[in-house]
Amino acid sequence: xxxxxxxxxxxxxxxxxxxxxxxxxxxxxxxxxxxxxxxxxxxxxxxxxxxxxxxxxxxxxxxxxxxxxxxxxxxxxxxxxxxxxxxxxxxxxxxxxxxxxxxxxxxxxxxxxxxxxxxxxxxxxxxxxxxxxxxxxxxxxxxxxxxxxxxxxxxxxxxxxxxxxxxxxxxxxxxxxxxxxxxxxxxxxxxxxxxxxxxxxxxxxxxxxxxxxxxxxxxxxxxxxxxxxxxxxxxxxxxxxxxxxxxxxxxxxxxxxxxxxxxxxxxxxxxxxxxxxxxxxxxxxxxxxxxxxxxxxxxxxxxxxxxxxxxxxxxxxxxxxxxxxxxxxxxxxxxxxxxxxxxxxxxxxxxxxxxxxxxxxxxxxxxxxxxxxxxxxxxxxxxxxxxxxxxxxxxxxxxxxxxxxxxxxxxxxxxxxxxxxxxxxxxxxxxxxxxxxxxxxxxxxxxxxxxxxxxxxxxxxxxxxxxxxxxxxxxxxxxxxxxxxxxxxxxxxxxxxxxxx
Amino acid sequence: xxxxxxxxxxxxxxxxxxxxxxxxxxxxxxxxxxxxxxxxxxxxxxxxxxxxxxxxxxxxxxxxxxxxxxxxxxxxxxxxxxxxxxxxxxxxxxxxxxxxxxxxxxxxxxxxxxxxxxxxxxxxxxxxxxxxxxxxxxxxxxxxxxxxxxxxxxxxxxxxxxxxxxxxxxxxxxxxxxxxxxxxxxxxxxxxxxxxxxxxxxxxxxxxxxxxxxxxxxxxxxxxxxxxxxxxxxxxxxxxxxxxxxxxxxxxxxxxxxxxxxxxxxxxxxxxxxxxxxxxxxxxxxxxxxxxxxxxxxxxxxxxxxxxxxxxxxxxxxxx
Numbered sequence: 001x002x003x004x005x006x007x008x009x010x011x012x013x014x015x016x017x018x019x020x021x022x023x024x025x026x027x028x029x030x031x032x033x034x035x036x037x038x039x040x041x042x043x044x045x046x047x048x049x050x051x052x053x054x055x056x057x058x059x060x061x062x063x064x065x066x067x068x069x070x071x072x073x074x075x076x077x078x079x080x081x082x083x084x085x086x087x088x089x090x091x092x093x094x095x096x097x098x099x100x101x102x103x104x105x106x107x108x109x110x111x112x113x114x115x116x117x118x119x120x121x122x123x124x125x126x127x128x129x130x131x132x133x134x135x136x137x138x139x140x141x142x143x144x145x146x147x148x149x150x151x152x153x154x155x156x157x158x159x160x161x162x163x164x165x166x167x168x169x170x171x172x173x174x175x176x177x178x179x180x181x182x183x184x185x186x187x188x189x190x191x192x193x194x195x196x197x198x199x200x201x202x203x204x205x206x207x208x209x210x211x212x213x214x215x216x217x218x219x220x221x222x223x224x225x226x227x228x229x230x231x232x233x234x235x236x237x238x239x240x241x242x243x244x245x246x247x248x249x250x251x252x253x254x255x256x257x258x259x260x261x262x263x264x265x266x267x268x269x270x271x272x273x274x275x276x277x278x279x280x281x282x283x284x285x286x287x288x289x290x291x292x293x294x295x296x297x298x299x300x301x302x303x304x305x306x307x308x309x310x311x312x313x314x315x316x317x318x319x320x321x322x323x324x325x326x327x328x329x330x331x332x333x334x335x336x337x338x339x340x341x342x343x344x345x346x347x348x349x350x351x352x353x354x355x356x357x358x359x360x361x362x363x364x365x366x367x368x369x370x371x372x373x374x375x376x377x378x379x380x381x382x383x384x385x386x387x388x389x390x391x392x393x394x395x396x397x398x399x400x401x402x403x404x405x406x407x408x409x410x411x412x413x414x415x416x417x418x419x420x421x422x423x424x425x426x427x428x429x430x431x432x433x434x435x436x437x438x439x440x441x442x443x444x445x446x447x448x449x450x451x452x453x454x455x456x457x458x459x460x461x462x463x464x465x466x467x468x469x470x471x472x473x474x475x476x477x478x479x480x481x482x483x484x485x486x487x488x489x490x491x492x493x494x495x496x497x498x499x500x501x
Numbered sequence: 502x503x504x505x506x507x508x509x510x511x512x513x514x515x516x517x518x519x520x521x522x523x524x525x526x527x528x529x530x531x532x533x534x535x536x537x538x539x540x541x542x543x544x545x546x547x548x549x550x551x552x553x554x555x556x557x558x559x560x561x562x563x564x565x566x567x568x569x570x571x572x573x574x575x576x577x578x579x580x581x582x583x584x585x586x587x588x589x590x591x592x593x594x595x596x597x598x599x600x601x602x603x604x605x606x607x608x609x610x611x612x613x614x615x616x617x618x619x620x621x622x623x624x625x626x627x628x629x630x631x632x633x634x635x636x637x638x639x640x641x642x643x644x645x646x647x648x649x650x651x652x653x654x655x656x657x658x659x660x661x662x663x664x665x666x667x668x669x670x671x672x673x674x675x676x677x678x679x680x681x682x683x684x685x686x687x688x689x690x691x692x693x694x695x696x697x698x699x700x701x702x703x704x705x706x707x708x709x710x711x712x713x714x715x716x717x718x719x720x721x722x723x724x725x726x727x728x729x730x731x732x733x734x735x736x737x738x739x740x741x742x743x744x745x746x747x748x749x750x751x752x753x754x755x756x757x758x759x760x761x762x763x764x765x766x767x768x769x770x771x772x773x774x775x776x777x778x779x780x781x782x783x784x785x786x787x788x789x790x791x792x793x794x795x796x797x798x799x800x801x802x803x804x805x806x807x808x809x810x811x812x813x814x815x816x817x818x819x820x821x
Contacts, residue, residue, distance in 0.1 A: 306699055330701030344699055348692040349759045358689055358700045361682035369680045412700060 005068060007032040007164060007195040008053070013062035015048055022048040025062065026221040028214050030164075033193040035186060037200065037210035037227070040239055041431035044216040046199050050166050053197075054086050055079040066163075085157035086166040093149055095142035100124035102141055103155045127155040130192070131185045147178030154185060165189060166197040169429070171205060176291055183209050201429065203232050215239055236432060248439060248464035254483075255283035255446040256467050260318070262334075262420050262451065264303055267312035272298050273475035276312075280420065280453060283446045287466030288455045289491045294472040296455045297339055300422045303453075304329045304336040316420070330359060335413030337406070339424040339455075345409040346397050353379040353393040356411045382411035386441065403434025410441065421445065422453045427461065439465060459488050473497040509753030512804060513768040517775055524779035531782045538659060544774035545663040546722050546729075548767060550741055551748035552674050553603075553718030555766045556711040558749055559678075561691040561758025562610060562617035564712060567719040567745060569628030570602045571738035574720035576632050579641030579733030588648040595720045602628060603716020607709030625742075632735040641733035652728035663725045667767070670718060675763040677714075687711055691758025747794065748773055751801040772797070 006029035015023040023045045030036045038046045051057050053064060055073030064071050066082070073079040076086070093102045100121045101108075109119040124137040133151045141149065150170060157165050167186075171179045186196055186209055198210055206213055207227060215222040215238045222238050262280040267273065273295045280286050288296045301307040303314065305323040314321050314332075321332045329336070338344035347355055357364065357375040364374040379393040386407040388400075397408050406426060413421055423442075427435045442465060446452060456462050462469055463486045471479040471494035479494035524531040550567050557564040578595040582588065602624075609620040656662050678684035686707040689697040698704045727733050746756075752769030754761030776797060780790050 304699075326699050327701045327703055336699060338696075338699055343693070344696050346693065347689050347696050347759070350689065350692055354685060354689070358685065358697065358702060361685055365682050369676075370682055370685065372680075416701075 005032065006030060006065075007034075007067065009063075009065040009068075010049070011063040011065065013049070013052060013060060013064065015052060015057060015060045022219050023052075023060075024219045026216065026219075027062075028221060028224045030195055030197065031212070032163075032195055033190055034211040035190055035196045035198055035209055037198045037206045037213040038216065039199075039203075039206065039213050039235060040216035040222075041433060044239070045219040046216055047168070048219075049216070050086065050168060050197065050199065053079070053164075054084060054166065080157075080160050080162070083161060083163040084166075085160060085162040085164070086168065087150060087153040087157060087170065088168070093141045093152060096140065098138050098140055099128075099135055099144075099152055100137035102152050103127060103137070103159065105156075107159060123159075124155070127158050130158060130188065131155060132188050133181075133185065145175075145178065147174045147182060150174075150178075150182065151185065154189075162194065164195045164197065166199070168199045169201065170198075171200060171202060175293060179205070201431075203235055206235070207232070239432060248435070248458075248460040250443065250465065251440075252443050252447055254467055255443075255449075256285075257282045261316065262453075263315040263318075265313045265315070267299065267302060267309055269298070269302060269307075269309050273302075276475075276477055278470065278477075280451050282451055283449055284467045285442060285446055285452045285454055285465055287462045287469035288453065288472060289457075289459075289462045289469050290472035290495050291457075293474060294495065295475040296472050297424055298475075299472075300336065300424055300453065300455055304334060304422060306336065330416060330418070333417070333419045335359075335416060335418035335421045337409050337413060337421065337423045337426055339428065341402065341405055341409060341428075346405050348398055350397060351394045352383065352388070352397050352400075352408055355397045355408050356382055356415055359412050359416045378415050379411075382415060385414075386411060387437065401431075401434070403430035403437070406430055406434070406438065407441075410438075414445075419449070420451050420453070422455075424455045425457060426454070427456075427458065459491065462486070462491060463488065471495050509805075509808070510762065510764050510768060512808070513752065513765065513772055517768065517772050520772070520775055520779060524775075524783055527783045531779060535659070536778065536782065538661065538664070540775045540778045541664045541667070541771060542661045543778060544770045545661075545667045546726055547741065547744045547748055547773065548667045548770035549670060549718045549722035549725065550745035551752075551766045551770045552670055552763065553715035553722075554742065554745045555674075555749045555752075555754050555761055555763065556687060557617070557715045558746070558754050558756060559687045559691045559758055559761050560708050560711045561694065562708070562711070563621065563746070563756070564603070564606060564715045565618065565621040565742050566602070566606060566625040566628050567715060568738035568741040569625050569632065570599055570716050570719040571723040571726075571741060572632040572735055573602065573628050573635070574599050574723040575727045575733040575737050576636045576641050576735050578724055579644060579727055580635075582645055582648055583641060583643055588645065588651055591648065592651075592724060595724045596717055599716040599718070599720020599723070600713045601716070603719070604709055604713040606716065607712030610712065611705040611708050629735075629739075636733075636735045638735060640735070642731075644727055644731045644733070649728040649731060652725050663729070666721070666725065670721065671763050671767045674714075678763060683707055683710060688759055691755075691760070693759075744773065747798050750798060753805065755805075769801075 008030040010026055010028055012025045012027050013023055014025050026049065038049065040046050052060050055075050055078050058072065058074045071082060073082065103124045104120050108115045109123060110116060121137055128135050128137060131151060131154060135148055135151055154165065170182060174182060189196055200206060210227050212224055213227050214224040217239060259282040260279050261282045264276065264278040267276040276299060290296050298307065302309045305325045305328050314323055316332055323329050323332055347358065353376050356379045361370060364371045376393045383391045383393065388404055388407055397405060400408065427438055442452060454466060467483050469481045469486060469491065470477050471481065471491055473495055474497065478497065481490060521532065530536055554564055554567060574595045577598055578591050581591045581594055606621050606624055609615045610617050651662070653661065653663050656665050678687065686697065686702050689702060690704055690707055694704060723738065726737060748769035749761065749766045750756060751772055752761065752765030754766060773794060776793055777790055780793060
């Protein structure tokens with residue numbers, strides 16, 4: 001592959017935003033028909049580079065050569081016309097229309113001015129066939145899975161005879177099976193000579209799918225490597241520029257005791273999960289492993305009272321408590337750090353002080369009036385504890401990076417002094433450095449006698465961080481593993497519905 | 502902290518200043534003390550409604566029924582006064598009534614999960630019907646002089662009581678929003694209702710309270726009009742909700758919730774009134790008022806867009 005003419009050459013590409021140099025003279029080339037991964041922490045410049053390539057930022061320094069010819073796109077549409085397409089993280093489709101209509105949207109074949117529905121279907125079918133997808137072109141988009149919608153996005157790109165397709169975190173919300181079929185499609189694209197740019201935080205995927213990888217750090221080009229020449233540790237080291245040996249590993253002694261702080265009994269909701277029983281011990285990090293559709297989030301929301309349940313009983317420190325809403329959970333000392341930070345965690349327009357203080361304003365209220373000084377003090381305490389960047393109580397949380405936002409959501413529950421914390425995918429979409437900090441916080445929390453329920457889809461987190469793990473499969477607990485017995489193989493076995501070996 | 506000159510309120514003050522300057526050039530009477538007092542006085546009815554609706558809008562909702570609530574309170578208080586009830590008690594009845602009617606909206610929005618627009622559109626019609634039935638469609642006459650002086654007389658010199666009421670209510674609203682936890686909750690609900698609920702905040706209680714406050718100020722506004730006119734019409738207040746929304750929007754309240762301030766709304770109401778009075782003083786045909794008001798709303802909304810873009814640039818600059 002190295003011998004064919006490069007599909008893309010980035011030649012000293014730089015991009016500045018007021019006050020920030022997002023890309024600093026980045027040069028590398030992407031070979032035709034290869035799967036080329038772009039790696040780096042959040043803020044390394046991957047998105048900026050893609051946005052430049054796709055015409056989102058037409059003002060940049062340096063040159064981009066496509067097939068040896070200089071290209072500079074003014075808009076994403078312009079880029080698509082020249083064969084450069086991007087499949088978005090969140091694909092915009094029209095749910096009430098069919099798969100075929102969505103693929104052909106805006107480019108419907110016409111016969112005497114009217115849409116030729118027969119040809120429209122055939123064209124869509126052909127595009128799907130090129131991907132090796134068995135999606136029915138006539139089915140409605142509403143009700144399709146994220147993975148299936150992604151196929152539509154890719155098919156749409158093929159319609160424009162693209163040479164280059166960028167995928168930005170395409171597997172973020174896919175099940176393992178969907179990831180597999182996405183990889184198969186990427187293989188098809190490669191076989192057809194299409195170049196794929198692949199951005200992902202999941203290094204395992206990069207090893208599986210990519211030929212070469214370019215690593216960026218703080219807007220600087222670090223290097224381009226054949227993936228088979230690198231180990232995972234090498235990659236991380238190059239991305240962060242330092243050794244992250246402490247990654248998803250316990251650095252302090254285990255803190256769990258025999259005292260059961262939370263007992264969940266006979267939790268059921270029709271069609272979702274049935275007869276679940278859980279015991280959480282003081283100082284324990286209790287993991288919940290499983291694949292997409294294991295209903296772990298549903299269970300956590302039911303324990304927290306955010307969703308209703310048909311049956312079930314909760315005991316905290318051997319006393320029955322009645323939890324039928326988040327407010328009850330707050331009073332009982334349970335906190336939830338939800339999976340969707342943007343839609344469920346952070347409050348728009350609000351400062352860090354308010355986002356953190358929202359759970360415990362009663363504490364700062366005297367004679368009916370809110371004491372802003374106390375609220376800020378509380379915020380500053382956690383800002384320092386968590387090393388938030390920037391350390392500003394008045395900064396609008398919305399504008400922080402993902403990792404820092406997650407720290408704010410954590411802080412809002414720590415400031416309630418909740419003893420039991422439910423963390424649902426706490427490191428989803430945040431960079432390597434911030435992950436390590438979150439792991440460190442988890443350890444310090446349990447060493448202070450708090451107890452944690454940790455839902456995670458990252459195997460390294462489940463195996464590296466948990467004292468004990470419940471493995472779930474389609475609403476049922478299929479296994480309970482102690483930390484000594486944890487292995488990737490075992491967890492996967494039970495997560496895929498395996499019974500006791 | 503944000504710089505004062507990036508704040509919405511500062512921009513409105515500038516806009517009012519420019520407006521005063523222009524109208525004064527056209528007709529120097531505009532800057533006279535009497536006329537300035539008149540501007541504020543003219544803004545009280547809409548200002549009180551706007552303060553209330555700001556609470557509903559902050560939660561991400563809307564209350565279209567305030568004009569009808571306004572009318573119910575006018576005719577009820579009018580009849581009560583006619584029946585010889587003590588004016589202080591009548592005011593209390595009016596306030597409670599507005600509060601309850603607003604709370605009913607809040608219940609529809611929270612407990613029945615109706616969209617605020619539809620729920621209050623329905624209640625707009627229901628409340629209006631109640632006002633008609635209660636009066637048989639006739640105006641309520643003979644409002645006692647003491648009541649009229651109490652709400653619309655002069656406080657000291659020629660400062661009107663109603664202006665004092667407006668500023669007092671705006672001040673209380675400011676205190677509520679800034680210095681009570683429910684004030685913060687209202688912003689939070691509008692900013693992200695789901696995240697707020699998941700933070701253990703009593704979201705329903707907050708919303709009901711917001712709509713109740715909205716009804717309360719609508720009732721108060723109605724009583725000021727009753728005092729001003731001396732008669733209570735069941736047709737009063739039709740379309741007033743739109744002016745109130747306009748004042749709040751000009752004041753920087755985001756119609757999707759989570760953003761806005763009492764000072765902004767108060768200034769928005771005063772700006773609308775300054776424009777109206779100015780056009781009259783300048784001798785412009787009243788029909789032009791509609792166009793001018795509409796343009797101000799559009800310009801204010803566009804200003805919001807520009808300001809947020811500038812804000813973002815300022816933010817990246819400060820990262821240096």
